[in-house]
Amino acid sequence: MPSSVRRLTMAVITNSLSLKHTLSLGCPQTKFLTRRPSSTSISFRRCYASYANENREYVIVGGGNAAGYAARTFVEHGVADGRLCIVTKEGVAPYERPALTKAYLFPPEKKPARLPGFHTCVGSGGERQTPEWYKEKGIEMLYEDPVENIDIEKQTLTTSSGKLLKYGSLIIATGCTSSRFPxxxxxxxxxxxxxxxxxxxxxxxxxxxxxxxxxxxxxxxxxxxxxxxxxxxxxxxx
Ligand SMILES: Cc1cc2nc3c(=O)[nH]c(=O)nc-3n(C[C@H](O)[C@H](O)[C@H](O)COP(=O)(O)OP(=O)(O)OC[C@H]3O[C@@H](n4cnc5c(N)ncnc54)[C@H](O)[C@@H]3O)c2cc1C
Known part of the structure; x- marks a missing residue:
């Protein structure tokens, strides 16, 4: 992820989530993907298989491009199936956001782009990761359920619908928002x-x-x- 994107992401962490304990994430994706599994992550894996309880081994908060590309990397590393959960505010799977001000706005006669045509990772010539792709890869998607609180000490997060998830490792990929006029x-x-x-x-x-x-x-x-x-x-x- 370019450092400029990382900076924006970090800015949103401090603004939009109420954190009970300070978070310090440099480049979480690469850090934990190269890390040897800890005893915590092993115990998560054992109790995780069917999402029957609140335990999740890896959780990504945010369903933008960063989450979509990270999911692809999890799959490539063989650590997605039954182990990764993405919690997003949006009602759709990650998509190539840049399309929104390009082909999405074409007038009708120019055949504007619409989902599912531009799901991540088509922007880089990769596979189009539709909602079915996430299912096939065993990635749990929680749509339209923004995370409202994270407790780093207990390794839990809560969503606006009231779900409580316990995570082994957490990636915050909440991106940024437009600046609005008052x-x-x-x-x-x-x-x-x-x-x-x-x-x-x-x-x-x-x-x-x-x-x-x-x-x-x-x-x-x-x-x-x-x-x-x-x-x-x-x-x-x-
Ligand atoms: C219209 C537009 C056009 C662009 N065009 C280009 C371009 O041409 N080239 C380029 O390089 N870049 C472009 N960008 C920038 C690029 O899209 C961003 O850099 C990229 O989207 C960042 O990805 P991200 O996943 O980090 O964040 P985002 O795409 O912002 O995704 C963040 C996700 O997190 C979700 N979220 C936020 N808070 C929570 C929460 N509390 N709980 C759960 N989910 C949450 C959001 O709803 C969103 O789904 C464009 C951006 C926009 C808006």
Whole structure:
């Protein structure tokens, strides 16, 4: 994972999760994949097989690109089947987020991209990891169930639906969020869009279908891609 992505991920850890004890994760994926199994992980493996209890050997929090590519690495190392659980806020399996401001926003005549067409890891020419792929590989997916609390000492986490999971090793891959305008200056008005996930992109597409004029705030590559999409929809764009 590039260091810039890692930095963003770490920033979100401190902002979005209430941690009872300090976490210090450098590059957790590579660290624990090369580590020799501890006695804790062996005992987790023994009691884990059918998810019949709260014990999970490896847990990834977050269901973005990092989680999807990490899952592929777990499979390559033969440590996924019956041992890995991904807990995500989103309702879909990891996908190539960059597509959201590219082919996803194409006007109808240009055949826009839709899931399951761009699940991770197609962006790197890898296998398309659909929800079925995770099932086949024995990876447990908990969708639409954000982690709300982690207790590092007890090695447990709780989700918004009230699930309590005990983990052997934990990867936090919660990514980042868009910076939003405050509500008092109109940041929550209808017609104001942010783009980070599929739900945001769907909402933007439904506005593009009706819009006459589009104003893009932010001139980075995401802003420029949205401006290009709006032009493709033949909309007056600033
Ligand atoms: C529209 C857009 C276009 C982009 N285009 C490009 C590009 O062209 N090239 C490029 O290199 N990069 C691009 N990026 C950036 C790239 O997508 C990110 O670097 C990448 O998504 C980071 O992956 P990640 O898995 O670390 O985080 P994310 O993709 O942000 O995934 C984090 C996941 O964690 C989930 N989550 C958050 N909190 C919790 C919680 N408490 N419990 C459970 N789940 C949680 C989120 O819902 C999300 O599913 C783009 C980003 C966006 C938004």
């Amino acid at each position: 509500d008092k200056i109109g940041g929550n008005l209808s017609g104001v869009h942010y783009i980070r996930d599929v739900a945001d992109a769907d909402s933007l597409v439904s506005s593009l279908e009706k819009a006459k004029k589009v104003v893009v705030v932010g001139g980075g590559y995401i802003g420029m891609e949205i401006a290009a999409a709006a032009v493709a929809w033949k909309l007056d764009t600033t």
